[in-house]
Amino acid sequence: MTMVEAAPVISDRELTAIIKLVYDKSGITLHDGKKALVVARLQKRLRAGGFRSFGDYLRVVETDPSGEELTGLLDAMATNHTSFFREAQHFEILRDRVLPEWRARGGAGFEMWSAACSSGEEPYTLGMTLADTMTEAEIGRARILASDMSTKALGKARPGVYPMERVADLPREVLRRHFEKGLGAQAGLARVGAHVRRLVTFEQRNLLEVGDVGRRFDVIFCRNVMIYFDRAVQQRVVSMLERHLAPRGYLFISHSESLNGVAHGLQWVAPAVYMRRPA
Ligand SMILES: C[S@@+](CC[C@H](N)C(=O)[O-])C[C@H]1O[C@@H](n2cnc3c(N)ncnc32)[C@H](O)[C@@H]1O
Known part of the structure; x- marks a missing residue:
């Protein structure tokens, strides 16, 4: 029995x-x-x-x-749900507004931070957007920091390898340009191309414990995490993120989140997109 x-x-x-x-x-x-x-x-x-x-x-x-x-x-x-090109409008704003503005200012180093990156789809999508938009010389000056508190999520993110079903709905052109299809023992898997992977550095960081990351960012994506926080924690995190934005740097939150009731000095520019005012 x-x-x-x-x-x-x-x-x-x-x-x-x-x-x-x-x-x-x-x-x-x-x-x-x-x-x-x-x-x-x-x-x-x-x-x-x-x-x-x-x-x-x-x-x-x-x-x-x-x-x-x-x-x-x-x-x-924690909920780790994420996907490539999630809330796609944000990547269009990056391409059509943020990057041209940066270029017009003289285009020195371009620093991005995906601050709750889960299994990596978000920072890799940022990398793909840069790869599609920037010149080789500009790409050489771009960096993406991707962080999450979850070691398990980061363990999935670092290799950049995903089951085919996770990428099946992406346009063919994106698949062709930015993924390598697994063969033999890797059949059924897709790997983010090396030209994108090398732009992204993964680090374990808890948003509650970040003091100073040591640089200021032109773009911060912090999406679909504040929804799990109460107002007090949202306030702490938003103040920390605001400190990390360069003047004219952009903060992207999720369309299902809001900064209502959170004190900040950022300027609203589009749904779920805020900019730090010029110094
Ligand atoms: C739903 S995922 C969002 C992933 C991606 N940003 C997106 O929008 O698709 C939320 C992530 O937030 C992370 N997270 C939750 N609390 C955190 C904290 N205090 N510090 C850093 N990451 C945290 C979780 O581990 C999870 O990977």
């Missing part, structure tokens, strides 16, 4: 402690309506780690000096 072990039960106190920990460390607010989802994801984590109870699990998350279990918890709670 096969014995099926019952999933560990979580107490209200333990659930509250986990929700607080996730909020404190990542800014992600887990609403009450998400309780079933949170518990299901946590139970999966407990099974994977061989924990017998939520109490045992919480103790390790809170005391593990490597921080690995905490990272795993945050990974399990």
Whole structure:
């Protein structure tokens, strides 16, 4: 007879402690309506780690000096959904407005930051847009920093290899120019071309812990992450991003997000697009 072990039960106190920990460390607010989802994801984590109870699990998350279990918890709670050319209008604004303005100013280094890059589709799309628009000399002066708090997402992003279904809906021309089709053991996979991959540098960064990245950006994409934050965390993150924008630098958020109720000095230029005023 096969014995099926019952999933560990979580107490209200333990659930509250986990929700607080996730909020404190990542800014992600887990609403009450998400309780079933949170518990299901946590139970999966407990099974994977061989924990017998939520109490045992919480103790390790809170005391593990490597921080690995905490990272795993945050990974399990974050939504990593993304896609190539998501909210495509933003890449058109980059091509038709931001890059020509930059060129008109003399086109020194062009710095971009994809600040919650998930599995890499967003920064690679930025790279493809630059590759399609810039001259060779300009490309040589362009850099894309791509960061996320999730080591799991970054592990998928770095190689730039995706299942064919993730790119199947892209126009043929984009596929031809910017992807290599896997052959043999790599069949069914597509890799972002080296000319795009080399523009992007991935780093693990938690938006709540960024002090100073050490440079100012002409463009920051921070999309579909603030939607998980409450106003207080949004305020913290937007102030930090604003500090990192060069004068006339652009901040792109998602069309499903808004800066209503967040104090900032940015100028609205298009839906979900803001510009830092010239110095
Ligand atoms: C839904 S994805 C958005 C990906 C991409 N920007 C897009 O719009 O398609 C949200 C990402 O935010 C990341 N994230 C959540 N909280 C974060 C934080 N405090 N610091 C950095 N990244 C965070 C998650 O790991 C996840 O990869």
